[in-house]
Amino acid sequence: MNLLFTEYTLGKNKLKNRAVMAPMTRSRAIGNIPNDLMAEYYAQRASAGLQITEGVSPSPNGLGYARIPGIFSEEQVQGWKKVTDAVHAKQGRIFVQLMHSGRVGNHLNLPKGAELVGPSAIGLKGTTWTDAEGSQPYSSPREMNLKDIQAAILEYAKAAENAIKAGFDGIELHGANGYLIEQFLHPSANHRNDEYGGDWKKRNRFAVEVATAVVEAIGADKVGIRLSPYGVFNDLEIHDEIEEQYKDLAISLGKLGLVYIHIVNHSSMGAPAPKDSTVAEIRELYKSQNPNGAYILSGGYDPERADSDLKEKNADLIAFGRNFISNPDLVERLEKGIPLAEADASLFYTPGEKGYTDYPVAALSKV
Template structure:
C-alpha cells in the first residue's frame, strides 16, 4: 500500500491523503489583496491533503516583492475568506504561510509608510522586480531596534488571529528561504550583539519568541513552521554550527507543541542538500518534546521516494511544489501514474490567469 494516498490526522484536521502542496510565491495579489482568481487557483488544487499558501505578509513592512498578499487589513481578511471557503467546499484543508520578507525587497514594492527592516543593516546583492520601474537593486534595510522586534512579533500574532478569522486551518511561520525569521537565525545576516544575536542560542530567540506568542494567541494545534537548514537563498551563507543550532531550535519548538515542522530541501534545483544527520536530528529533537507532532519533508519527490520516507518514518507528510503549478490534479496523476504537465516558468510571477488557473486536469488535456 502506498502510504502517500492514505488519510492522516494533523492536529484536529483530518487529511484525505499525505500529499502537501508546498508554499509557492505566485504574485497574483493585485494591491496585496487576495482575490477571486486566487480562490480559484487554490480550490483547483484542493485534492491535496493539505495546502499551504504562498508567503503572506503579516505587515506592510514585509511586502518586499511585487503583488504578494498580506493578512493585516480587514479587506485582506475578507479576500482570504474567499480562498478558505473555496478550499473547504472541495473538502480541502489549508494553512497560511506567514512570510515577513525582512531585508529582502525594494522600497518601490512597499506601501506608503512601510520600510525594509532586518536584524542588521546588511543588504542583498542583485536585483528584484518592481512593477513601477522593472528590475531594481535590492534596497538597504534598516537595523531593527528592540522596539521594532517586539512590534514585529505582535504583527505575527495579529496576522495569525486574522488567519483564524479568515477561516484558515492553521498558520505556517516562514522560517526558511532567507526571510525575516531565518535572517535572525543566520550569522551572515544577523550581526547583532544584544539578546537576539551574537551566538546561535540568541539567534534562535526571535523564531522561538514569534512561535511562543502565536501559540499563545491561537493554540499550538494551529501553528507550524518551515525551516531550511543549509539554505543559501537570499544571500545566506552556510556556517559550521547548523546541526547544533537547529537541533536546539527544534527542541524549543517541540516544547511549544507546534503541530508540524516542515523542512525545505532545494537540492533538486541546484542548492546544497541538507545533511541526513541534520534532517534526522531536527526530527528527533522535535518529536522527543512533541511525540504527536508532524514532520513534513519537501524537495524533488516522486511517489516512490515519498512512500519510502513515509514507510521508514522519516516523514509523516510529503510536500510537492512546482508540479502543483501545472497539475491542479497532481494527487490523481501521481496515484494513477498519469504523466505530468510541465510548468511554464515565464508565468510563475506574472499577473493574470495565464500559467495560473488555465492548466487543464488530465481528463481535459492531451497527455
C-alpha cells in the same frame, strides 16, 4: 498500499492524503489583496491533503516583493475568506504561510509608510522586480531596534488571529529561504550583539518568541514552521554552527507543541542539500518533546520515494512544489500514474490567469 495516498490526522484536521502542496510565491495579489482568481487557483488544487499558501505578509513592512498578499488588514482578511471558503467547499484543508520578507525587497514594492527592515543593516546583492520601475537593486534595510522586534512579534500573532478569522485551518511560520525569521537565525544576516544576536542561542530567540506568541494567540495545534538548514537562498551562507543551532531550535519548537516542522530541500533545483543526519536529528529532537507532531519533507519526490520515507517514518507528510503549478490534479496523477504536465517558468510570477489557473486536469488534457 502507498502511504502517500492514505489519510492522516494533523492536529484537529483530518487530511484525505499525505501529499502537501508546498508554499509557492505566485504574485497575483493586486494591491496585496487576495482575489477571486486566487480563490480559483487554490480551489483547483484542493485535492492535496494539505495546502500551504504562498508567503503572506503579517506586516506592511514585509511586502518586499511585487504583488504578494498580506493578512494585516480587514480587506485582506475578507479576500482570504474567499480562498478558504472555496477550498473548504471541496473538502480541502489549508494553512496560510506567514512570511515577512525582512531585508529582502525594494522600497518601491512597499505601501506608503512602510520600510525595509532586518536584524542588521545588511543589504542583498543583485536586483528584484518592481512593477513601478522594472528590475531594481535590492534596497538597504534599516536595523530593527528592540521596539521594532517586539512590534514584529505582535504582528505575527495578530496575523495568526486574522488567519483564523479568515477561515484558515492553521498557519505556517516561514522560518526558511532567507526571510525575516531566518535572517535572525543566520550569522550572515544577523550581526547584532544584543539579546537577539551574537551566539546561535541568541539568534534563535526571535524565532522562538514569534512561535510562542502565535501559539498563545491561536493554539499550538494550528501552528507549523518551515525551516531550511543549509539553505543559501537570499545571500545566506553555510556556517559551522548549523547542526547544534537547529538541534536546539527543534527542542524549543517541540516544547511549544507546534503541530509540524517542515524542512526545505531545494537540492533538486541546484541548492545545497541539507545533511541527512541533521534532518534526522531535528525530527528526533522535535518529536522527543512533541511525539504527536508531524514532520514534513520536501524536495523532488515521486510516489515511490514518498512511500519509502513515510514507511520508514522519516516523514509523516510529503510536500510537492512546482508540479502542483501545472497539475492542479497532481494527487490523482501521481496515484494513477498519469504523466505530469510541464510548468511554464516564465509565468510563475506574472499577473493574470495565464500560467496560473489555465492548466487543465488530466481528464480534459491530451496527456
